Amino acid sequence: MTSAAAGVAAAIDRRGTLRRLVRRHGWTIGVYLLLLALVLYWRGQTKLPWGPFDVQSLAIDALPFAFAACGQAVVILSGGIDLSVGSLMSLANVVSAKYMLHMSFTQALLFSLAVIAGSALAGALTGLVTVVTRVADIIVTLAMLFVWAGAALAVLQVPGGGAPLRYQNLVQFDTVLTKWLPSAIAILLVAYAVLWLTVRRTKPGLGLYAIGSSRSAAYLAGVHVSRSRILAYAYSGLFAGLGGLALTAASGIGDPNAGSIYTLNSVAAVVLGGVSLLGGVGGLIGPIGAAFVLTLVKTLMILKGVNQNYAQVFQGALIVLVVMVGGLAIRQKGKGT
Amino acid sequence: MTAIPSRPQLRRLFGDNPAVVLTLVFVGIFVLTDIVNRAQGDGAFLTPRQVSTTFLFAAVLGLMSAGQTLVMLTGGVDLSVATTSTTGAFLISRFGTHGSGAAIGIALAVGLLIGVANGIGVAVFRVNPLIMTLGVSTITLGLLTVQAQKQFTSLVPGLVVTIGSQRFLTYVPYDLLVWAPVAALIILGLRYSGIGRMIYAVGDNPVASRLAGVRVWQVLLVVYALSGLLSAAAGVLLVGFNDAADLGIGSPFLLPSVAAVVIGGTSIFGGLGGYAGTVLGALILTVLDSLLTILNASQAVRQIIYGLIVLALAAIYARATAASE
Numbered sequence: 176m177t178s179a180a181a182g183v184a185a186a187i188d189r190r191g192t193l194r195r196l197v198r199r200h201g202w203t204i205g206v207y208l209l210l211l212a213l214v215l216y217w218r219g220q221t222k223l224p225w226g227p228f229d230v231q232s233l234a235i236d237a238l239p240f241a242f243a244a245c246g247q248a249v250v251i252l253s254g255g256i257d258l259s260v261g262s263l264m265s266l267a268n269v270v271s272a273k274y275m276l277h278m279s280f281t282q283a284l285l286f287s288l289a290v291i292a293g294s295a296l297a298g299a300l301t302g303l304v305t306v307v308t309r310v311a312d313i314i315v316t317l318a319m320l321f322v323w324a325g326a327a328l329a330v331l332q333v334p335g336g337g338a339p340l341r342y343q344n345l346v347q348f349d350t351v352l353t354k355w356l357p358s359a360i361a362i363l364l365v366a367y368a369v370l371w372l373t374v375r376r377t378k379p380g381l382g383l384y385a386i387g388s389s390r391s392a393a394y395l396a397g398v399h400v401s402r403s404r405i406l407a408y409a410y411s412g413l414f415a416g417l418g419g420l421a422l423t424a425a426s427g428i429g430d431p432n433a434g435s436i437y438t439l440n441s442v443a444a445v446v447l448g449g450v451s452l453l454g455g456v457g458g459l460i461g462p463i464g465a466a467f468v469l470t471l472v473k474t475l476m477i478l479k480g481v482n483q484n485y486a487q488v489f490q491g492a493l494i495v496l497v498v499m500v501g502g503l504a505i506r507q508k509g510k511g512t
Numbered sequence: 513m514t515a516i517p518s519r520p521q522l523r524r525l526f527g528d529n530p531a532v533v534l535t536l537v538f539v540g541i542f543v544l545t546d547i548v549n550r551a552q553g554d555g556a557f558l559t560p561r562q563v564s565t566t567f568l569f570a571a572v573l574g575l576m577s578a579g580q581t582l583v584m585l586t587g588g589v590d591l592s593v594a595t596t597s598t599t600g601a602f603l604i605s606r607f608g609t610h611g612s613g614a615a616i617g618i619a620l621a622v623g624l625l626i627g628v629a630n631g632i633g634v635a636v637f638r639v640n641p642l643i644m645t646l647g648v649s650t651i652t653l654g655l656l657t658v659q660a661q662k663q664f665t666s667l668v669p670g671l672v673v674t675i676g677s678q679r680f681l682t683y684v685p686y687d688l689l690v691w692a693p694v695a696a697l698i699i700l701g702l703r704y705s706g707i708g709r710m711i712y713a714v715g716d717n718p719v720a721s722r723l724a725g726v727r728v729w730q731v732l733l734v735v736y737a738l739s740g741l742l743s744a745a746a747g748v749l750l751v752g753f754n755d756a757a758d759l760g761i762g763s764p765f766l767l768p769s770v771a772a773v774v775i776g777g778t779s780i781f782g783g784l785g786g787y788a789g790t791v792l793g794a795l796i797l798t799v800l801d802s803l804l805t806i807l808n809a810s811q812a813v814r815q816i817i818y819g820l821i822v823l824a825l826a827a828i829y830a831r832a833t834a835a836s837e
Contacts, residue, residue, distance in 0.1 A: 256642065308827035311780040313589065313642065314770070315826070318819040321767055325815030332812075439646050452640050484657040491650030498644070499637045 202449030203461040210464055213471045220478060227354040234359035235347055237470040239264065239421040240440060241363055244448065244462035245371070246298075246414030247441035253407035254387040254454030255312040259301060259319035260415050260441050264434030265327040267294050267419025272336030272429025280341040291416040297323070298412015302405035320438065327431040336429040346424035359421075363463065366417060370410075371459050383407055388455030443494040444469055452498070469493075530777040530829075534792035541796060542566075545803040552806065560683050562802075568677075568685035570798040572597075572753070574791055575691060575746035576765050577772040578698055579627075579739025581790045584773050585702075586715045586735050587782025588634060588641035592649035593743040593769050596626050598762035599656055600747025605757040606659070608667035615669055620744050626652060627740020628733070635732035653759070660759055668755050676752015687749050694742070698787045711735060715782025768797050771822045777829055 197204065218225040243260050250257040271290050275283045305315045349358035374380040382403040385393035394400050415434075422433050448465035450457030469490065476486040546558040576593045583590040603619040626648060633644035675686045702708035710731045713721040722728050746765075751757045775793035778785025800821070804814050 304823065308823070309830045310823070310826040314774060314780055315823060317767065317770060318823040318826070321815045321819030321822075325812045325817075325819065328812035328815065329810070439650065442643065442646070446643065452643070482658055484654040484661075487654035487657075488651045491647045491654065494650070495633060495639060495644060495647035498639045498647075499633070503637075 203458070203464065206448060206461055206464040206468060210468050210471065213468060213475065217471065217475060217478075220475070227350070227357075230355060231348070231350070231357045231359075233467065233471060233474065234357040235425045236474070237467045238346060238359045238363060238425060239418045239434075240437060240444065240470055241463045241466040242366070242414045242418030242421055243434075243437035243441040244444035244466040245367070245459050246411035246418070248445045248448065248450050248457065248459050248462040249371075249383065249410040249414070250312075250407050251442075251445050251452060252387045252450050252454055252457050253383040253403065254390060255305070255404065255407060256316065256442070256452075257298075257301070257408065257411045258313065258316040258438055259323055260411060260418075261434040261436065261438035262320045262323035262327060263294060263297060263412060263415040264419040264422060264437055265431055266297075266323045266330070266434075267291075267416045268422040268433050269327050269331040269336065269429035269431050271420055271423045272338060273331055274336075275339065275342065275423070276337040278339060280339045283339050283342045287420050290420060291413060294416025294419065295409050295413040298415065299405050299409035301412070302408030305408070306401045306404055324431070324435070327434075331429050331431050334428050334430040334433075336423075337427060338423050343424050343427050346421060359425075362421075367459060367463070370413065375458075379403065379406055384455055386454075439494075440466075440469065440490075443490065443497075446494065447497050530789050531792065534776065534789060534796065538792055538796050538799065541799045541803060545799060545806060548803065549806055554806070557802075557806070564679060564683040564685060566795065566798050566802070567688060568679070568753075569801075570794045571685065571687040571691040572746045572750045573765055573768055573772055573797060574794040575694065575742050575749065576762075577769040577776075577790050577794055578694060578787060579742040580769045580773050581776070581778055581785070581787050582698070582702075582711060582735045583641070583739050584715075584770075584778050584780060585711050585782055585785060586732055587718070587780075588732070588735075589770065589780065590630065590645045590736065590739045590743075591642065591766065592626065592630060592645040592652065593739065593746075594762040594764075594766035595649040595652045595656070596623050596740050596743035596762070597747035597750060597765065598757075598759060599623065599626065599652055600744030601751035601754075601757040601761050602656060602660065602747075602759070604672055604748055604751045605666040605668050606664055608669045608672075609665055612669035612671040616672070616748055619748055620741060623744020623747070624737055624741045627737040627743075630740065631733035631736030634736060635729035657759060666757070668751055668757070672748060672752040673755055674752070676749045677755070687752075690745065690749065694745075695787060695791055702786055707731065707734060712783050715784075717783070767818060767822070768794075771818065772797055774822055774829070775825045779829070780826075 217229070221229065243264060246260050247257055267290050270293075271287065275286060278286060301316060301319050304310075304319075305312055308315070345362070346359045350356055351358050351361040379402075382393070382398045383406065385396065385398045386400050386403045386407075390400055393403070418437065419434065423429060426433070444465040445457075445462045446452065446465075447468065448457065448461030448463070450462060472490070472493075473486050476489065477483060542558060542563075546556060549555065549557040576597055580590055580593055600619040600623050603622055604615045607615040607618050630641075630645050630648050633639040633648070634641050639647075675690065679685045702711065710721070710726050713724070713726055714728050714731050718728050721731075743762075747762060750761055754761065772793035773785075773790050774780070775796060776785065776787075776789025776791070778789060800817075801814075804817065809817070
């Protein structure tokens with residue numbers, strides 16, 4: 176009797192937990208279900224047998240995008256927006272490609288760390304400027320977009336440079352444990368775990384969510400608002416640096432315009448990934464999934480022989496539609512007014 | 513001692529009379545350009561001819577940032593102005609063979625349509641303006657590229673070329689005939705018409721405006737539609753100036769369109785500013801561009817300087833407005 180009751184209680188509890196999990200992460204789960212559906216569709220469409228090689232090619236295309244989405248997500252969930260993500264990626268891309276050309280693999284890895292640190296500092300500078308000047312995020316980051324893009328042009332006027340072959344293989348060929356797990360995805364997961372999971376529940380991490388939710392409430396609760404905002408942009412720079420290096424490894428060259436498409440695309444992935452543009456809600460897992468979804472959609476359209484420009488039209492329409500639906504959903508919950 | 517204006521006074525001057533300060537900045541950069549040009553042995557820059565050229569060049573930016581001003585006054589931003597003007601420019605050369613009237617009509621109508629699409633998204637479905645206009649811009653550019661790949665005879669009608677690139681009475685550019693009336697209409701309209709006042713009200717406080725009986729969504733719709741129309745008109749001038757359209761013709765104007773508005777003293781948060789400042793902002797950016805050309809600055813340096821100037825001016829305004837509150 177008691178054990179039966181306990182069993183029922185446990186079942187109810189489990190169902191409650193499940194329901195809460197679905198309610199809290201429903202959007203993210205939806206994104207991954209969509210990704211799964213797209214992959215299955217993709218598998219049915221290819222003429223040649225679908226295999227690890229296809230997973231690898233998806234991972235190569237999606238890795239820089241996923242990093243851009245992560246950077247943008249941190250800023251947006253802290254209540255800002257970063258339009259400079261793409262051009263900072265370009266800068267990291269050209270700097271790494273220019274100097275790695277004649278480096279050994281180890282030197283290239285060490286240099287990567289320097290590039291990542293530099294990008295994080297560049298991001299922090301953007302954050303510092305927003306805090307000190309009190310100018311709107313969008314204006315500051317729009318201005319920084321041009322500063323970084325100009326700097327990238329100054330480093331390399333035309334596509335060029337290079338990276339050691341072994342460095343490129345990290346993203347292009349290597350796999351971890353099984354041939355189904357490209358090292359590009361492993362790098363992404365490690366970066367996520369090390370950079371975000373360790374920080375998310377700590378005081379600075381919670382500060383990011385707090386200022387995104389309500390800056391004044393966060394201030395009254397003792398959160399150091401300025402420091403949190405700078406941290407958010409430093410994160411954005413950090414991920415932009417990783418994204419730029421991913422571009423170098425994936426393409427083998429540096430291109431001063433390589434990152435420019437990621438400015439809009441990162442916002443799209445963040446929105447599709449369930450992060451509210453109002454801030455305070457969401458995580459990085461959703462945007463990462465969304466980056467893969469958007470990459471795959473493009474791959475599928477090319478596979479189907481659709482004019483690539485219609486793919487662009489489709490992507491623009493998708494972004495607008497997602498924001499529209501997302502906005503309606505938020506209003507249904509009564510959060511927005 | 514007392515001759516030196518104290519910081520608060522400077523601040524007040526800037527906060528209350530940005531037009532005076534901006535005019536001084538405009539003249540200052542012009543004189544500086546003149547000095548640099550003389551120093552390089554290329555003669556005077558401060559000539560009626562160069563003043564006229566500056567106005568001729570500034571008209572495109574002026575029209576594009578006119579729409580941007582209206583949108584930013586409501587607290588939004590329109591990042592589709594560049595592609596909309598490209599669309600206008602492209603349609604002129606696409607339908608140029610049908611006569612200038614038809615071509616201009618089609619270009620303006622499509623521009624208006626793009627603006628309405630933006631407006632519906634922002635006003636009715638309450639999509640974030642940044643996302644909506646970027647999305648619409650992506651869609652427009654995609655459709656435009658598809659259209660451009662088709663075969664057609666491209667022709668820019670003579671009338672459009674005249675308006676976009678020539679002058680009458682030796683010094684007056686024809687495009688001023690478009691820009692000046694539009695500027696007058698917007699400046700006066702914002703100050704004296706009902707919709708003008710409502711634009712400020714909506715930008716200042718949308719909730720209060722709604723409670724006061726303003727149909728906020730209609731105001732927003734009108735503002736975005738106008739921005740589309742004005743951007744297409746800018747595209748018409750642009751294609752007249754270049755005598756040919758390519759798909760990147762409008763894109764260099766995107767940041768300057770925002771920059772001109774910010775330099776002109778309109779707040780990104782809405783409700784504060786006006787078009788007179790933007791006009792001066794457009795003129796300042798145009799002379800600055802000439803100066804950088806004379807200095808032989810590379811594209812890289814030019815972009816960095818642009819970004820830094822926008823940042824610096826926005827920061828100064830943020831200070832000035834914070835001090836006056």
